[in-house]
Amino acid sequence: MSGLGKVYLVGGGPGDPDLITVKGHAVLQQAEVIVYDNLVSRELLALAPDALLIYAGKKKSDHAMPQDEISALLVQHAREGKRVVRLKGGDPFIFGRGGEEMEALTEAGIPYEVVPGVTAALGIAAYNGVPLTHRDHTSVVSFVTGHNPDQIDWNKVGHAETLVLYMGLSNLTEIARRLIVAGRNPETPAMAVRWATRATQTTIVGTLATLPALVEQAHMKPPATIVIGEVVGLREKLNWYERLPLFGKKIVITRATSQTATLGHKLHELGADVVELPVISFAPPLDPAPLDQALASLPAYDWLIFTSANGVRYFLERLDKSPHDLRDLRAKLCAIGPATARELEALHLKVDVVPEEYVAESLVAAMSKFELAGKRILIPQAAVARDVAPAALRELGATVDVAESYRTIVPRASEAKAKELFGSARKPDWITFTSSSTVKNFLALAGAGALEGVHIASIGPVTSDTLRMHGLTVDVEARPHTIEGLVDAILLGSATLH
Numbered sequence: 101m102s103g104l105g106k107v108y109l110v111g112g113g114p115g116d117p118d119l120i121t122v123k124g125h126a127v128l129q130q131a132e133v134i135v136y137d138n139l140v141s142r143e144l145l146a147l148a149p150d151a152l153l154i155y156a157g158k159k160k161s162d163h164a165m166p167q168d169e170i171s172a173l174l175v176q177h178a179r180e181g182k183r184v185v186r187l188k189g190g191d192p193f194i195f196g197r198g199g200e201e202m203e204a205l206t207e208a209g210i211p212y213e214v215v216p217g218v219t220a221a222l223g224i225a226a227y228n229g230v231p232l233t234h235r236d237h238t239s240v241v242s243f244v245t246g247h248n249p250d251q252i253d254w255n256k257v258g259h260a261e262t263l264v265l266y267m268g269l270s271n272l273t274e275i276a277r278r279l280i281v282a283g284r285n286p287e288t289p290a291m292a293v294r295w296a297t298r299a300t301q302t303t304i305v306g307t308l309a310t311l312p313a314l315v316e317q318a319h320m321k322p323p324a325t326i327v328i329g330e331v332v333g334l335r336e337k338l339n340w341y342e343r344l345p346l347f348g349k350k351i352v353i354t355r356a357t358s359q360t361a362t363l364g365h366k367l368h369e370l371g372a373d374v375v376e377l378p379v380i381s382f383a384p385p386l387d388p389a390p391l392d393q394a395l396a397s398l399p400a401y402d403w404l405i406f407t408s409a410n411g412v413r414y415f416l417e418r419l420d421k422s423p424h425d426l427r428d429l430r431a432k433l434c435a436i437g438p439a440t441a442r443e444l445e446a447l448h449l450k451v452d453v454v455p456e457e458y459v460a461e462s463l464v465a466a467m468s469k470f471e472l473a474g475k476r477i478l479i480p481q482a483a484v485a486r487d488v489a490p491a492a493l494r495e496l497g498a499t500v501d502v503a504e505s506y507r508t509i510v511p512r513a514s515e516a517k518a519k520e521l522f523g524s525a526r527k528p529d530w531i532t533f534t535s536s537s538t539v540k541n542f543l544a545l546a547g548a549g550a551l552e553g554v555h556i557a558s559i560g561p562v563t564s565d566t567l568r569m570h571g572l573t574v575d576v577e578a579r580p581h582t583i584e585g586l587v588d589a590i591l592l593g594s595a596t597l598h
């Protein structure tokens with residue numbers, strides 16, 4: 101079998117990227133080629149940043165690629181020895197034509213595996229609080245395609261059971277009519293759900309008789325799925341998802357991509373529609389000489405002050421490249437904020453003092469228990485960082501060396517994304533700023549006008565000052581000045597601000 105690749109037919113789940121299976125997740129991370137459909141969450145594609153991504157379409161209106169072409173593509177890449185993932189929305193074997201692709205692979209002698217996914221019906225049930233079966237209501241559930249109502253014998257389905265209609269939006273009026281003619285009670289509860297399990301989920305609830313008109317009035321568009329049955333009546337009581345505190349709120353995160361994970365995840369768990377707009381990324385200094393010099397005399401320093409987790413990482417990266425290592429470190433350690441302290445503690449170093457913020461008052465207050473006269477202090481930090489704090493330490497009699505350990509840059513791709521996000525009819529509800537640099541970079545990219553009508557959340561007083569300096573209003577400020585504090589502030593803010 102040498103040289104022959106393999107195809108994994110993977111169900112990506114209904115929308116919320118967290119609903120992929122553990123196996124699907126693992127297979128995606130190792131993919132070399134991913135052939136994906138329209139319904140697949142783009143977040144899943146980010147799991148394989150180096151994979152070749154091929155869009156195979158599948159919107160009703162634009163069949164980007166005919167089925168036999170997709171099958172041929174899978175065969176071709178597998179023959180080149182590649183690990184190919186065929187990624188589909190929901191489950192590959194529920195209205196997914198996965199069967200046809202497997203047949204083609206079998207004929208071509210290509211090995212494959214199938215990884216199931218959470219099909220739309222199950223995602224919708226869970227994220228609407230509508231159990232598809234229930235002892236008091238029904239023990240039967242049918243999944244039906246509404247694509248072509250003539251193909252279905254409506255005298256056989258939909259009489260008493262829970263009926264889940266995939267692709268049924270455009271034929272809903274006709275289908276509802278046929279179901280009622282076949283004897284289903286027009287008063288049966290029914291709902292249409294669009295983009296289920298995503299923060300953009302929209303649900304319309306009615307009855308078999310009223311739902312078609314309601315859907316039309318609301319101009320609901322695919323992808324949507326309809327559920328008809330007594331169990332839909334339970335939604336009012338059990339609908340946990342749309343009641344999450346940040347459900348439906350569009351929140352922009354401006355941190356670097358590598359740092360958005362925790363903030364984004366916490367907001368996502370609270371129901372928010374999280375959009376990443378990295379306005380900052382990091383790079384080593386253009387001139388590493390000052391840092392190298394400081395590293396060469398590391399044993400001479402009495403104190404090291406790290407102002408950010410990035411500062412720690414880039415300091416270590418440069419130390420690794422030098423002839424020295426951590427054994428040269430004699431200094432006491434000061435870390436600004438708990439995240440910076442954690443980065444040092446991960447090295448099994450003990451942090452002596454953790455001021456909350458990199459402002460003169462906070463730093464001086466925290467350091468005042470120590471004798472600083474005549475001491476040597478090294479601050480490895482970003483080039484743009486404020487220098488009020490070093491001046492305050494010098495006033496206490498210390499010799500302070502500030503060495504550039506990294507610099508911040510503006511990611512190019514974010515300009516177009518910012519235009520799209522803030523120029524659209526549905527503007528974000530919130531934007532978060534976690535440093536003065538994110539504020540300045542954002543304003544350089546999009547301008548202050550973009551933020552009209554958008555609530556602003558700031559990590560702390562320094563960032564807030566920068567915002568106000570540019571004429572912006574800070575709606576909430578984190579306290580403590582951490583990611584957790586920021587999330588709490590947004591929670592409080594969205595409950596009280598309008």
Ligand code: SAH
Binds near residue numbers: 189194265267326
């Ligand atoms: N294999 C997929 C179904 C593909 S057919 C699965 O198992 O879910 C496409 C139809 O699936 C859409 O027309 C819609 O009815 C349904 N669908 C898929 N994802 C959906 C979502 N997030 N919300 C609502 N309906 C969805």
